[in-house]
Amino acid sequence: MWFFASPEIVFGEDALSYLSEIEGKRALIVTDDTMVRLGFADRVISHLQEAGIEVQVFAEVEPDPSLETVKRGAQAALAYEPDWIVGLGGGSPMDAAKAIWVLYERPDMEPEEISPIETLGLRQKARLITIPTTSGTGAEATWAIVLTDTEGQRKLVLGSRENVADIAIVDPIFVAELPPQLTADTGMDTLTHAVEGYTCTWHNDFSDNLCLKAIKLIFEYLPRAYEKGDLEAREKMHNAATIAGLGFGNASAALAHSLGHALGAVFHVSHGRAVGLFLPYTIEFSARGSGTRYAEIARFLGLPPSPLEGGQPPSTGARGSEEEEAESLVSAIRGLLKRLGQPSTIAELGISPEEFETEMTKLVENAENDPCTVTSPRIPSTEEFERLFRYAFEGKSVDF
Amino acid sequence: MIKFLSDEWIKALCQELNQSEAYAQAAKNWEGDFYFIVEPEGEIKEPVIFYVDLWHGKCREAKLVADEKEKEPAFRMSAPLSAWRKVIEKELDPIQGLMTRKLKLEGNMAMIMRNVKAAQELVNCCTHIPTEFPSE
Numbered sequence: 001m002w003f004f005a006s007p008e009i010v011f012g013e014d015a016l017s018y019l020s021e022i023e024g025k026r027a028l029i030v031t032d033d034t035m036v037r038l039g040f041a042d043r044v045i046s047h048l049q050e051a052g053i054e055v056q057v058f059a060e061v062e063p064d065p066s067l068e069t070v071k072r073g074a075q076a077a078l079a080y081e082p083d084w085i086v087g088l089g090g091g092s093p094m095d096a097a098k099a100i101w102v103l104y105e106r107p108d109m110e111p112e113e114i115s116p117i118e119t120l121g122l123r124q125k126a127r128l129i130t131i132p133t134t135s136g137t138g139a140e141a142t143w144a145i146v147l148t149d150t151e152g153q154r155k156l157v158l159g160s161r162e163n164v165a166d167i168a169i170v171d172p173i174f175v176a177e178l179p180p181q182l183t184a185d186t187g188m189d190t191l192t193h194a195v196e197g198y199t200c201t202w203h204n205d206f207s208d209n210l211c212l213k214a215i216k217l218i219f220e221y222l223p224r225a226y227e228k229g230d231l232e233a234r235e236k237m238h239n240a241a242t243i244a245g246l247g248f249g250n251a252s253a254a255l256a257h258s259l260g261h262a263l264g265a266v267f268h269v270s271h272g273r274a275v276g277l278f279l280p281y282t283i284e285f286s287a288r289g290s291g292t293r294y295a296e297i298a299r300f301l302g303l304p305p306s307p308l309e310g311g312q313p314p315s316t317g318a319r320g321s322e323e324e325e326a327e328s329l330v331s332a333i334r335g336l337l338k339r340l341g342q343p344s345t346i347a348e349l350g351i352s353p354e355e356f357e358t359e360m361t362k363l364v365e366n367a368e369n370d371p372c373t374v375t376s377p378r379i380p381s382t383e384e385f386e387r388l389f390r391y392a393f394e395g396k397s398v399d400f
Numbered sequence: 401m402i403k404f405l406s407d408e409w410i411k412a413l414c415q416e417l418n419q420s421e422a423y424a425q426a427a428k429n430w431e432g433d434f435y436f437i438v439e440p441e442g443e444i445k446e447p448v449i450f451y452v453d454l455w456h457g458k459c460r461e462a463k464l465v466a467d468e469k470e471k472e473p474a475f476r477m478s479a480p481l482s483a484w485r486k487v488i489e490k491e492l493d494p495i496q497g498l499m500t501r502k503l504k505l506e507g508n509m510a511m512i513m514r515n516v517k518a519a520q521e522l523v524n525c526c527t528h529i530p531t532e533f534p535s536e
Contacts, residue, residue: 001500115509116499157513202496368426368517374495379520382425 011170019047027084030097074103091137133174136186138245140168172235184340188276197248210247252375255282262366284398289378291322345395401532414462416525424457427518437478475507
């Protein structure tokens with residue numbers, strides 16, 4: 001038994017205007033100060049007011065939102081009593097909105113108690129709208145909530161299927177001016193979602209093709225969105241992020257997320273940059289167990305049967321071994337990272353060997369206990385986790 | 401072979417856990433005792449309750465309990481025999497089992513999710529026991 005959950009998705013140019021058609025009395029927009037400064041919150045407010053809905057804004061969400069922030073947001077919701085919660089921004093405001101929504105409906109709960117086994121009984125007081133302003137997290141379409149336990153220096157992956165938004169507004173207007181660095185970081189997050197959604201142990205018939213479609217869109221449009229920033233490429237990447245969100249959100253993520261969450265919580269590296277950095281290493285590691293699913297991705301993308309050497313094109317119809325085709329996928333991802341100016345090693349993030357070694361125990365412990373580890377196609381031992389971190393620090397291809 | 405629904409089986413699990421370095425390492429921070437409850441189904445007319453006290457990577461006590469009121473464990477995990485068998489034979493990931501409510505948990509799920517590696521090693525120890533399951 002498994003499930004497929006999805007919000008109603010309103011996408012494409014002018015999708016935001018759909019807000020003028022919804023019914024309600026009061027909306028609480030959960031966002032950050034950047035969304036307010038860029039005027040994005042005002043656009044949302046304007047459409048909600050057209051629908052006759054009063055609006056209050058909670059713009060206190062920080063990157064990697066903390067347990068304390070969502071508790072403050074829930075207090076704001078309890079005081080204002082909205083019938084819509086609107087998560088506006090990247091993954092952090094949308095995840096915070098999901099948690100605030102739960103705590104508003106269930107003030108008896110602690111954020112850490114939000115889990116798939118609890119019946120939350122949501123939608124008694126409010127419903128949720130998510131509006132992504134980056135093309136990466138897919139949080140608009142997933143039920144997961146990632147919060148940070150600042151005291152324990154670790155990320156908490158929480159959530160329940162009830163957390164899936166009622167409506168996701170995927171309007172490319174919000175990413176028309178997305179800076180190149182953010183385009184690259186969030187784009188690599190999307191790629192990691194799609195690849196891991198397809199290859200994790202919880203992959204399924206309903207999510208597989210969403211992941212493959214997202215991967216294809218990313219390889220085709222992410223370089224263009226980064227280099228030229230044209231609206232068509234940006235819109236395709238915006239769609240890809242939501243499609244990948246649906247894909248991995250109804251399957252799971254895997255090792256690149258475990259390592260990325262661990263690194264991000266300790267060294268405060270942006271989520272997309274961290275998981276994108278680890279993706280080639282974790283594919284190399286996992287494909288040594290079984291390369292089948294990675295080979296399928298490589299074939300779907302029409303990649304050469306093995307990594308190109310000396311620029312020689314493959315012969316038509318030639319196929320490599322599963323391991324070679326997985327290597328070909330790794331090679332394509334490393335090529336994409338390079339083209340996007342993304343770091344391919346932990347050292348390139350500016351983390352010194354001393355700092356890295358000091359935190360090694362914490363990194364390994366966090367990664368081992370990340371829920372994404374359980375759904376990885378090959379689960380590393382403690383020693384293998386440590387080696388994976390070290391190889392990613394030095395930029396060595398994984399050979400174990 | 402050791403019969404699954406027996407005191408001998410849960411004591412064998414306790415022994416496996418105490419011999420496992422992987423479990424000791426993964427569960428070094430774990431504090432909490434469990435009831436693992438096999439719900440009535442088919443030939444099983446009454447619930448069968450295993451009590452296990454897990455503390456910092458070691459199993460301090462394990463026994464079959466006749467009366468559910470005998471202990472007040474921090475966690476109660478229950479499922480029919482068919483679901484337990486799938487977990488022990490590694491056909492059902494326990495976290496997936498919890499999410500689909502094939503396994504029911506009373507207790508702090510967040511604590512379980514922070515210790516997924518320990519849960520995985522515990523299942524690994526179960527697989528080492530030569531188990532004879534009753535007919536379902």
